[in-house]
Amino acid sequence: MQTMTHENKPGNNRWIATLAGACLAAVALVADAQQPLKVAFVYIGPVGDGGWTYQHDLGRQALEKSLGAKVKTIHVENVPETADAERVIRQLAAGGNDMIFTTSFGYMEPTLKVAKLFPKVHFEHATGYKSAANAVSYEARFYEGAYLLGVIAGKMTKTNTLGFIGSFPIPEVIRNIDAYTLGARSVNPKIKTKVIWVDTWYDPGKERQAAETLIAQGADMLCQNTDSPAAVQVAEEKGVHAFGWDSDMSKYGPHAHLTANTENWGVYYIDEINKQLAGTWTGNRNTRWGIKEGLVVLSPLNPSVPADVVKLFEERKKAIIDGTLLPFAGPLKDNTGAVKVEAGKALLDEQLLSIKWYVEGVDGSIPK
Incomplete structure (x- = not known):
């Protein structure tokens, strides 16, 4: 008669098989946990633009x-706001990326469209206003910095004429023009702002031509909502002043460049990825951070800025941080004289997101 040992009893075999299966599952979980989170970034311009895209890529590097x-990132640059954007975003989602950051206003609809097709992928869109169960929007309260640039411009201008180079006539850009003008007129009511639209985010040639035209029209302070340092370079050549935008552009105009309105996107990217890693990331959000949160950062002031202007600049910045200064607080009129915000009130986020009017002091009308 055959003797059944401990090793070959049927019950023990099942127990051993179960234990082995559990061990394999645990190993798989550990291996999966060790896999880096795959994060992709979509850029409107080249990484070397010296402005918007460059600053976002600094944020990616900080992440x-x-x-x-814990993370593995990739980026795709020079993606136009056309059908190409949807194609690129879809490819990144299909390629196994866990999170995708699309970093220009015109990517909003393509991002949402692809998000519907890939519900397990998380999407983040910069400067938009729409969200979904697996998509959020984020932006900088860049108008806070624009207001402070205006304060400096209003105090230092000799001609009382400011120049602004606009990319596209969308609310994001219009509110920066308005904030810049409001800051300037808060210290110098004689200020007029002239705007030239170039219909592009990044075209150094067009930006240069616009800067030269504005100077010819009397502007001795140049600001921009475009991505290249061309305006700063022109200001340096022509002996006027300018402000960097998105990135510190002082190396392009050491005498002309007074300060720059920049973003530290890294603080936001790190915060969002930590949420994803912790399993606390949620959709249907719209995040707007400013100077207080460290997302909007003003670069060091040029030593040529007078001491009294530096003092005023720092006082106004502190007031924005503590909430006692709201750039779009009333009373506010548009440039036709119509009252838009009554005294004691201020524009809400929803109103700022859809603003389509110039404040008093801006010349001309917004292109249709």
Whole structure:
């Protein structure tokens, strides 16, 4: 008669098989947990634009430096706001990326369209206003910095004429023009702002021509909502002043460049990826951070800025941080004289997101 040992009893075999299966599952979970989070970025311009895209890529690099092996990032640059955007975003989603950041206003609809097709992928869109269960929007309260640039411009101008180079006539850009003008007129009511639209985010040639035209029209302070340092370079050549935009552009105009309105996107990217890693990320959000949160950062002031202007600048910045200064607080009129905001009130976020009018002091009308 055959003797059944401990090793070959049927019950023990089942127990061993179950234990082995559990061990394999645990190993798989550990291996999966060790896989880096795959994060993709879509850029409107070249990484070397010296402005908007460059600053976003600095944020991506800060993310990698902060989280190390926990993340693996890729980026695609020079993606136009056309059908190409949807194609690129779809390819990134299909390619196994866990999160995709699309970093220009015109990517909003393509991002939402692709998000519907890939419900397990999380999407983040910069400067938009729409969200979904697996998509959020985020932006900088860049108008806070624009207001402070205006304060400096209003105090230092000799001609009382400011120049602004606009990309596209969308609310994001219009509110920066308005805030810049409001800051200037808060210290110098004689200010007039002239605007030239170039219908592009990045075209150094067009930006240069616009800067030269504005100077010819009397502007001795140049600001922009475009991505290249061309305006700063022109200001340096012509002996007037300018402000950097998105990035510190002082190296392009050491005498002309007074300060720059920049973004530290890294603080936001690190915060969002940490939420994803912790399993606390949620959709249907719209995040707007400003100077207080460290997303909007003003670069060091040029030593040529007078001491009294520096003092005023710092006082106004502190007031924005503590909430006692709201750039779009009433009374406000548009440039036709119509009252838009009554005294004691201020524009709400929803109103700022859809603003389509110039404040008093801006010349001309908004292109249709």
